[in-house]
Amino acid sequence: MKHLYLTLITLSALVVGCNNPKEPVNEKGQLTLLGNWAPEGLSWRDVWVWTPPGYDSSQSYPVLYMHDGQMLFDSTNTWNHQEWQVDETMERLISKGVIQPTIVVAIANGGSIYRTSDYFPEDVIPSLPEAIADSLIQNDLAGKARGNRYVDFLIHELKPFIKERYAVSDNPMDHYIMGSSMGGLISLYATLQYPEEFGGAACLSTHWLGARRTRNAELSSAILDYTAEHLPNPYSTHLYFDHGTVGLDSLYAPYQSKMDSILVANDFVEGRGMSKVFEGADHNERSWSRRLEVPLTYLLGAK
Incomplete structure (x- = not known):
């Protein structure tokens, strides 16, 4: 999204509307920065809220929580000059009636030092051999696991804040969560917790390896075993997974295959679970943006 461009388009539409009141305005969604958050036990981060075109506070909307919020809307402000194109994709799918008008809450990560610490499924750690757990905590989690604190922040602080100020549905089943890589892992974990x-939950390019430096079969197996033991009711929760075949994504296939078997064994079939492979897709925002409509349609498909 280019903020200046959208602003100019909106002003132009308003001028045309003044000259010809009968001509419809080409509405866009609105992105609002809520400001810096500094949750206790976590590093500060920005939070944005995107409201859909025609947002009406007297209505009720589903809400989608997304991680790595600074990478979702504006490539001019991202470290790699890529973005998910969340606003453009949402607007296109909503205008076509493919998905429901939905509020998006984008939570920035807490910086490269703490991202893995925030997004790692903390309750997996006690099941690890001591040497692996110590390596993980010291080398990948900046000395302390924060996954439970991050999820608690989402549930007990951010969600009530959003509910108080925006017209979100009272039905928890209209609330969804999405992320990629470690963001995919924490999306799954939040749903398990x-x-x-x-x-x-939509988990794109789920980082089944669990960390950047500490990589071994025990760590990945522990994550999958924990998931298998804590899966939610398949009749009330939909789970989406995918991965590409290039770069880091090329390592995920055997782990996702095991996850797929776990899903089937727990009745996540026939629309309750989805797992897809995107040939040629890499591990970056450009690749995730190209297939974003698939998980959005799966979770938010017009009812």
């Missing part, structure tokens, strides 16, 4: 809070 609080299944009553989410109707579904």
Whole structure:
């Protein structure tokens, strides 16, 4: 999204509307920066809220929580000059009636030092051999696991704040969560920890390896085993997974295959679970933006 461009288009539409009141205005969604958050036990981060075209506070909307919020809307402000194109994709799918008008809450990560610490499924750690757990905590988690604190922040602080100020649905099954890589892992974990809070999770390029430096079979197996033991009710929660075949994504296939078997064994079939492979897709925002409509349609498809 280019903020200046959108502003100019909006002003132009308003001028035309003044000259000809009967001509419809080409509405866009609106992105609002809520400002810096400094949750106790976490590093500060920005939070944005995107409201859909025609947002009406007297209505009720589903809400989608997304991680790595600074990478979602504006490539001119991202470290790699890429973005998910969330606003453009949402507007296109909503205008076509493919998905429901939905509020998006984008939570920035807490910086490269703490991102893995925030997004790692903390309750997996006690099941690890001591040497692996110590390596993980010291080399990847900046000395302390923060995954539970991050999820608690989402559930007990951010969600009530959003509910108080925006017209979100009272039905928890209209609340969804999405992320990629480690963001995919924490989206899954949040759903395992609080299944009553989410109707579904989309986990793109899920980082089953679990960390950047500490990589071994025990760590990945522990994540999958924990997931298998804590899956929510398949009749009330939808789970989406995918991965590409290039770069880091090329390493995920055997782990996702095991996850797919776990899903089938727990009745996540026939629309309750989805797993897709995107040939030629890499591990970056450009690749995720190209297929974003698939998980959005799966979770938010017009009812």
